[in-house]
Amino acid sequence: MSATVRELVDEAYERRESTWRAALETVNDWVEAACSGSALLSGDRVTVGHGRIKDRLRAGEKLRRKLADANDEIHEAVEVENQVIDVVGARAVCRTEREQSALWDLLTDSNDESNLSVAEVREYSAQPKPSGYRGRHLIVEVPFDAEPSVLVELQLRTVMQDAWCVLAEEHLFKPGQALKSDAQQERLSVVLSGLLAQADVVAGYIADDVGAYLGMGNSSPPRTIQNLDAAADVPSIEVTIRELNHSYVLAADEVGRHGIIRLENLGLTPENPEKSAFPHPGDKLQVTMDESNTTRYFIPVAGQR
Numbered sequence: 001m002s003a004t005v006r007e008l009v010d011e012a013y014e015r016r017e018s019t020w021r022a023a024l025e026t027v028n029d030w031v032e033a034a035c036s037g038s039a040l041l042s043g044d045r046v047t048v049g050h051g052r053i054k055d056r057l058r059a060g061e062k063l064r065r066k067l068a069d070a071n072d073e074i075h076e077a078v079e080v081e082n083q084v085i086d087v088v089g090a091r092a093v094c095r096t097e098r099e100q101s102a103l104w105d106l107l108t109d110s111n112d113e114s115n116l117s118v119a120e121v122r123e124y125s126a127q128p129k130p131s132g133y134r135g136r137h138l139i140v141e142v143p144f145d146a147e148p149s150v151l152v153e154l155q156l157r158t159v160m161q162d163a164w165c166v167l168a169e170e171h172l173f174k175p176g177q178a179l180k181s182d183a184q185q186e187r188l189s190v191v192l193s194g195l196l197a198q199a200d201v202v203a204g205y206i207a208d209d210v211g212a213y214l215g216m217g218n219s220s221p222p223r224t225i226q227n228l229d230a231a232a233d234v235p236s237i238e239v240t241i242r243e244l245n246h247s248y249v250l251a252a253d254e255v256g257r258h259g260i261i262r263l264e265n266l267g268l269t270p271e272n273p274e275k276s277a278f279p280h281p282g283d284k285l286q287v288t289m290d291e292s293n294t295t296r297y298f299i300p301v302a303g304q305r
Contacts (some may be wrong), residue, residue, distance in 0.1 A: 096159070168193070
C-alpha cells in the first residue's frame, strides 16, 4: 500500500470514525424498530449484530486493489468512503428466509417514515456470488446535519447463510490472507452453500407448518371462547403459565402436560397485541383441553381476564 493511500485512509478514519459509529447505531436502531413493530419479526426471530467499522489495514488494501484494477488514483480523504462503501457494516441474522423476506420488505418500503434512504440493493440469495455467498444487502444512506452523509452496508442473512460465512467465507475468501484457497476448496464451498440453502427451505417449511398450528395463517379459524361455552360438558383444569412467545403462550397442568394457548383465545392477535393483557409466568388459568395427534391446546374458560 503506497504511503499516499495509507495517509488518506488514516485521515479519513481520524476525521470520520465517530460519525461512522453514530451512523451504524442509527441503522441498528432502524432495524430493531422495524422488527419490534412486526409480529413475525418480534422476539428473537431476528438478531441485530453490533456491526463493525472495517479495519484500517483491510480498508487500505481494498482501496489499493480497486484503484489498481481501475487504473485510478485519489487525492482527498473524502474519496476513501466513495471507493470503499462497506467501511461501515451492519448485519441482521434472521431465522429463516420467511423472516428475511419480511424484514427486507419493511426496510425497502417506500413509505418508511425514517430519514434514512436505501441507495442500493444487492440480492445474493436468489443469485449467489460465485463463491457461494448468499444474503441480501442494502446500502443505506444516513444523513447528518453538519457532515456529509454516511453509507452503511446492511447485510440481511438467514441463520444458514450466516453459518456458511462462518464455515467457509472467513477462511477461504478474505483477500490478503497468507493461505490461499484452491479449486477443490472453492468447489466444496459452493456445495456447502447449496446444502445450507436446502436446509433453509426445509426450515421454512417447518416454520410454516408450526405457524399453521399456532393460528398464524392456517386455513381453519381457531376456536373461540364463545364456541367452547356451548360445550358445557367439557371439564376444565387448572394450568400454570410457563413461557410467553410472540404468537402463543406455553402452559402446563398439574401433572406436567404442556399445551399451547393461542393469543386469539386470550382475546389478542399477533398483529395488535395488548401487552397489558398478557398473562405472566406463574399465573394460573382455568382451561379446557383440545388434543390432537400433533398438538395439545389449552383454551381459557371465558370470563377470567
